[in-house]
Amino acid sequence: MSRSVLPLIVLAQFCCTSVWFAGNAVMTDMVAAYSLGPAALGSLTSAIQFGFICGTLVFAILAIADRFSPSRVFMVSALVAAGMNVCPTVEGNTLATLLVSRFVTGFCLAGIYPVGMKIASDYFDKGLGRSLGYLVGALVLGTAFPHLLRSFEGVLPWRFVFVLTSGIAAIGGLLIGVLVPDGPHRRSGQRPELMAFTQVFQKQDFRRAAFGYFGHMWELYTFWAFVPLLITAYSLQQASLSLNVPLLSFGIIAVGGVACVLGGYLSERFGVRSVARSALSLSGICCLLLPVFFLLAPLPLFLTLLFFWGMVVVMDSPLFSTLVAQSADPSLKGTALTIVNCLGFGLTIVSIQLLSYLLKQVEVIWIYPLLAMGPLLGVIATSSASNRLRKANVN
Incomplete structure (x- = not known):
């Protein structure tokens, strides 16, 4: 059963998270259609992120993914999301x-992304890093999807994009609800854990894994958000260049999906923690190297850096989620994953807003080195993990 479960979860995760990111591809057209004005674009983009943060907070406090069937929570969440989308x-x-x-x-x-990881962890006690690598890889492709749609601008009506993503999200939810029962390693919680935020952070191994994830999140979504701007700035500097910015942005982000899968397999040989820290370190180095490559490197070398960065910037994401799941109390595993997602995505808003403000003061290439703070702190946080966590990483 477990062999068929993983492809189903991966497919459902991509289908359902499409309502998250694909809408961004046509947001400008929607704002124009309703004559809302330019300020509405930022508000609508932030609304879905804020909704996710609030959702993860509520799901964590009420321990939804631990008290109820994760597969049913996933299905109901997907169907409601499809309807609202x-x-x-x-x-x-x-x-x-x-x-x-x-x-x-x-x-x-909040009932889809972290709950999908919870379902996977209930099925795959061993080899969880590899399993979550596939799962997060699907999310990465969902993130890249709007850039691919933008490359066909003018071909797809904006209303059709919303209908299409809602349809496949509903299908993804039904796939999980009908074909994926609760996993054999699931331990059900019996009541809301109102103190779950403090309870899960009492364990030192959990804190280290969580802070490694936070360092990763400080960089990840800000890098993704500014990729089109960075490519555009480079093409303007090289006056003779005419680049397909949406298509290149899609490729740079989408290659991270392959990296997530690769990182999962590497973790089985070298350990989850070691591969996560290596990817985080390499990503931090890319932050620091960017100004040099931007100013001095020819296009092929500059794009090589961006594609490599697109791989390592997200390779560690499923691995840190694996460490979080392994170090949490089994009866609070779903709640722990949701809490870490909530705080991590909240941090992305701080990072994006800070660098957006700085962008008004300096050129885009000089804000990227500030992203290295996240990987640096993440590496420090995970550098002294206990022997027990090291043993867990081998599984």
């Missing part, structure tokens, strides 16, 4: 109704 296509929307629909869509994603 299609709401912008209905005539008569206002900014308020659009904000509500995007917020609720993000809220429901």
